Amino acid sequence: MAVSPTLSKRRLSKRLRELREAKRMTADAVVERAHALGGTRWSASKITRLERDEWLRPRVEDVELLLDVYDVTDLAERAELVRLAREARQRGWWAAYDDVLGRGALTGLEPGASRIRTVELTVIPGLLQTPDYARAVIQAGGIHDDAEVNRRVEARMLRQRILAGPDTPQLWAIIDVAALRKADTAQLRHLIDVQRRDLRVRVLPDEVGPHAAVSGGFTLLDFDGDSTVVYTENPVTQALTDDPDRVREWELVYQYVSASALSVEESRTLIQDLIDRQ
Structure with missing residues (x-):
């Protein structure tokens, strides 16, 4: 199937939620760990937004930091999630019609x-x-x-x-x-x-x-x-x-x-x- 930034972003949000839940971490615990790893501008509400697919264009650096927080070391899995983040940053043709399509x-x-x-x-x-x-x-x-x-x-x-x-x-x-x-x-x-x-x-x-x-x-x-x-x-x-x-x-x-x-x-x-x- 063709690349769909919307679908890639949705898949990324779902997978990041699954990784957090697998680690049994609260959003506050994720924020604390992100700060310890040098991350800035992190909050529990930001974690919630990205897991609900309420972010607009994911930052690859944010995804990579979350993979570190969740101790994702498998190179293939990291590459797949970074790929999704990059695809999600693309602008579909419909973005030019957000005045009528939302x-x-x-x-x-x-x-x-x-x-x-x-x-x-x-x-x-x-x-x-x-x-x-x-x-x-x-x-x-x-x-x-x-x-x-x-x-x-x-x-x-x-x-x-x-x-x-x-x-x-x-x-x-x-x-x-x-x-x-x-x-x-x-x-x-x-x-x-x-x-x-x-x-x-x-x-x-x-x-x-x-x-x-x-x-x-x-x-x-x-x-x-x-x-x-x-x-x-x-x-x-x-x-x-x-x-x-x-x-x-x-x-x-x-x-x-x-x-x-x-x-x-x-x-x-x-x-x-x-x-x-x-």
Whole structure:
């Protein structure tokens, strides 16, 4: 998979927390040891921030000092964590769009994913939107300044580059038919044309009635050699979690929804029928 500074930083934070816990050290004990080794500007709150992935660009020197604090002497392990720190310091393309994407948590994780599974009830998934449809969705959200709308559309189209590169993640999208009915012909045609062996679209038809995801859509991001991350959002908040219990719950929801969805071919036929009626 492609290098994702966001994913590298997340992995680094998790590993540093694990190292501290393995040494059974409190954050205050880490600070005391860091000072004894010549470190400056260390505090318990700083340890907490970095372990929660709340730092912006990790300093390689800080990581190396923490490895000394935790008595990490294995050269390969040290090299791997320093590599993660250097990758985490890179700026993904989304950093230039922080005015419309914020920290771009989901956008930053997508390039490093091996598989993305998404369920959408009211809109077409962002990775599958056409420019005109994306513009309509953004404006429907109450944004009408042309400059801002254009930047948001541009950022959304840039996200889709991960579907065209050599390290393309698999993408499985399940979309409620209600969202398809509100899409224009070009958007519906795109959902048919874009499909390939590792990119599939399935539809939740009206006939299934209430289903496991009726309360809202979600996205599961799988990573080689790392835990799955669940992304959820509503009009005012966004959330990411890799808590094993929560991930298992969302995996089960996805399985239920997948069991209710039409097959790929049945979905293609339904989408074509919607096009023919427009």
